[in-house]
Amino acid sequence: MSLFWRVFLLNAVVLVAATTALLLGPVTVSTPALLTEAIVLATGLAVLLIANALVLRVGLAPLARLARTMTTIDLLRPGPRPAAGGHGEIAELIAAFNSMLDRLEAERAASSGRALSAQEAERRRIAQELHDEIGQTLTAVLLELKGVADRAPEPLRADLHEVQETTRNSLDEIRRIARRLRPGVLAELGLTKALRALAGEFTGPSLKVRHHIDPDLPPLNDETELVLYRVAQESLTNAARHAHARNADVRLRHLPRAVELRVRDDGHGIRQAPEGAGIRGMRERALLVNANLELGPAPGSGTEVRLTVPVTERNTPA
Known part of the structure; x- marks a missing residue:
């Protein structure tokens, strides 16, 4: 039974019982009302309000749990699904929310997989270019520097060797970057x-x-x-x-x-x-x-x- 019909029928039962008591019972309401009459009316109203509050609290508790889940959900951190408790449309709403989460997580995983595959392909391409283009260029520069250093006069030879060492370190760093990329x-x-x-x-x-x-x-x-x-x-x-x-x-x-x-x-x-x-x-x-x-x-x-x-x-x- 849906929440609407449960609340409606509870109110109907209480109102019918109150009407029957007024019609068939010896109770009357004076003008102005007496203290005992006011106590009876207040008691009836309190019973009606308490009954409504209990029904609504029990009926809406699954919605409160669902609201907490909706505010804390993270598609990157899948967690347990809220139980499809309650009756009628509340259980259907929770089941629909769980189904929506399943679809979103599946779509997120698929899109992430495509993005990461493209990222890996781009990393391989960059690593290949670093190795083939820049790596070979720096290797040629090292050979040229070695030839120049061998022919250079003694005062410049130490400076050229230092440039060689810097270039060699740069080549090693590029190779390390390429290995990390691929x-x-x-x-x-x-x-x-x-x-x-x-x-x-x-x-x-x-x-x-x-x-x-x-x-x-x-x-x-x-x-x-x-x-x-x-x-x-x-x-x-x-x-x-x-x-x-x-x-x-x-x-x-x-x-x-x-x-x-x-x-x-x-x-x-x-x-x-x-x-x-x-x-x-x-x-x-x-x-x-x-x-x-x-x-x-x-x-x-x-x-x-x-x-x-x-x-x-x-x-x-x-």
């Missing part, structure tokens, strides 16, 4: 060696990265491995660039029916800072493989990023 080691050697190489790439004078990877990882498809790699890469980038961490730990382990990636650092932590494009990108990638992404303070200090990927047919090779 993780060729992931396609060639697999996720385990790619994460080890990533940890070694971020390890330097200001940051030490340790890695612990289970040897018995289940087979994962290319998309899932890329999501795990990119989340680890973004987490280490945040640890080095924003958190100013001194140590970071990358762990990849096999759980029952899931794979968990955990990146922990000892930096400043996320505190109350709003989530930036990097974290939103990690959440979008997690949605692509139906994974759960959690970010929070690490034990002691710093930040911990935890990505749990279920091992299902969707995330394993066909």
Whole structure:
């Protein structure tokens, strides 16, 4: 029964009972009303109001829960759906809202997948151009500088060697950028060696990265491995660039029916800072493989990023 009919019938029952009592009972209303008559009328009115309040509170409680869900919903953080409680049109409204959320999340995941695929293609193109165009150009410049330095008089030779060293460092940096844009080691050697190489790439004078990877990882498809790699890469980038961490730990382990990636650092932590494009990108990638992404303070200090990927047919090779 709908809320309208329940309220209407309750009011009708109370009014009919009151009318019957006035018609058949010995009760009369004097002019002016006596105290006992006023008490009877006030009691009847209070019973009517209390009954209406109870019916409305019980009937509208599912709508209040739905309103709270609507104000806190985040498509990047899927959560439990509100239960389709209530009766009649209230249950239908909650069911329609849940169905709308399912469609929105599916469309968001599909659009994010297309955008991230285009982003990966653009990264590969830029990495190829950096390697083929700028890399080869700087290599030629290094050879030219070597020839000039060999023929230059002694006072200029030291300056030319310094220019050579600067150019060589620039070439190495361009190669590192190209490797980050296009993780060729992931396609060639697999996720385990790619994460080890990533940890070694971020390890330097200001940051030490340790890695612990289970040897018995289940087979994962290319998309899932890329999501795990990119989340680890973004987490280490945040640890080095924003958190100013001194140590970071990358762990990849096999759980029952899931794979968990955990990146922990000892930096400043996320505190109350709003989530930036990097974290939103990690959440979008997690949605692509139906994974759960959690970010929070690490034990002691710093930040911990935890990505749990279920091992299902969707995330394993066909």
